[in-house]
Amino acid sequence: MTSEKETHDQIDHQIKDAVESTAEEKTKPKEKRFSRKKQTPSEAHIQKLEENIAALEGEITILIQAKLMAEDKMKRVAADFDNMTKRKEREFNRTLSFARENLVRDLLPLLDDLERSAQFDESSNNSEKNTDPEVKNTQQTGIRMIYERFLKYLQETGVERFDPTGEAFNPDIHDAMLTRAVENTKPGIVLECFQPGYKLGDRILRHAKVIVSE
Template sequence: MSDNIETEIIEQPEGPVGPEAEIAALKAQLVEAEAKVAAARDAQLRGAAEAENTRRRLERDADSTRKYASEKLLGDLLAITDSLELGIKASEAPDAQVQALVEGMQLTYRQLMAFMEKNGVRTVDPIGEAFNPDAHQAMTMVESADVAPNHVMAVMQKGYKLHERLLRPAMVVVAKAPAQS
């Protein structure tokens, strides 16, 4: 009969055996763990500082954007301002000619309208169109046999849209059917 006996081989650590060796190993592990904790704390502090710097930079950029967002727009308006100043000076001259002033005002108006169109502003001039309460403000209704009922027969003040958003509704006179006699 043969007995199968399994034997376990226990490896002995190198160096001295005993509590001093275990304490030294634990101290080495402690030093290693403290180094890892210090590195993790340093990385966390650096990350927090980086996040704070990014937040401040974004805040500065947002402030700058708010402050100077209209810079190009206002720069484009300067030519129109110059034109108006020239017209005012011309009107103050003792030999001012009305026709020249009118032509200057028309030129300035065309400059202003070109500027507005370039920046996405469109005129709402609905004469002859069906009344639309989303884009028109009815000031009055007038009986008319010439214009279909609920259609705009006159514009008192043009409206304006910025792209698809209404800036100001057109103030209009709306036609209504003549009263039956």
Template sequence: MTNESNKTEQQPDTIEQETVENTDEVVVEKQQAEQEVEVLSAEQEKIAELEQKLAAALAKVDEQKDSVIRAKAEVDNIRRRSAQEVEKAKKFALEKFAGEMLTVVDNLERGLATINAEDEQQKTTYDGVNLTLQGLISGLDKFGVKAVDPQDQPFNPELHQAMSMQPVEGVEANTVIAVMQKGYELNGRLIRPAMVMVSK
């Protein structure tokens, strides 16, 4: 009986001990689970933070790409405009000089008109003035100065300046019937319009 009572007395102690051990294991497992959850949530926070930083960095890269593309386009535009301005400067640098030379051309042409080329005494003078005029016109032509002589052509207000209008039989209206002064262009740009008489 004593043995049985000892067994009975020992059993509750063993049960209590097992219960305590089980409880301790549950507490330890619970703590481990909480720690794992904390570690996971900390890692998730870190991942979320890194994802935000990555998104911000990618947005910054896109913004920088856009800035670089715009800057390159602006540089290309500046380069193109500069090249065009240099080209225009080369083409039209002689505009004022050519304008002054046109007065000399006009005076030589007027001088030729007053000399009688058939007269033996005036023939050498005529030839000399004509050679000078042709040399000047040839020199101007080399630098892109071209005459606008619209005789018997339709009137063009972009190239011609009408000084008067007259009715002329057998001539279509708005036709240049007389050129009072030739016009000139420098590389396609009008530097002086032709002064003309136009038919009504």
């Protein structure tokens, strides 16, 4: 019991001290707060600020001009690079086209040989020397297949074969080997084609060798 009473007494004492302390704080005279009078900037200070602003605006203008110049230079560099890339691409395509033309020109004599071989075997298929028609037909078929596959390959690469028989003679794409007078045929007509011509796009790889009416 004694300890509980002492505890209550201590609590009451603490409460009393707190109340008295609060009362003392309220009764203390309040200190006056003196506010310093707001000072206005001097004319010299204002002039200095204006000079700083003008200097900053000048720097901003210089930076903007430098930025525009850098952007213009970048655009010109990009345009030059694009033009160079296109020029290199055109040169590459032109070189590739010339190389392909030269390759096809070198292959045309071989194609002519295959064509003549196929025609010769066909014309001699019924000759007396042909003792084994089955073997002869097999050889002819093989040569014809090689010729047709070769010609198809060239056509797939853009090569075009042309036979101008019956057309008007054109010295730009025809070579007149002979002339012949033919009744009821006006002059300058291709009567026969000795050797077909070939072209790649709009470029003539080989003129057609022809006989022309006179």
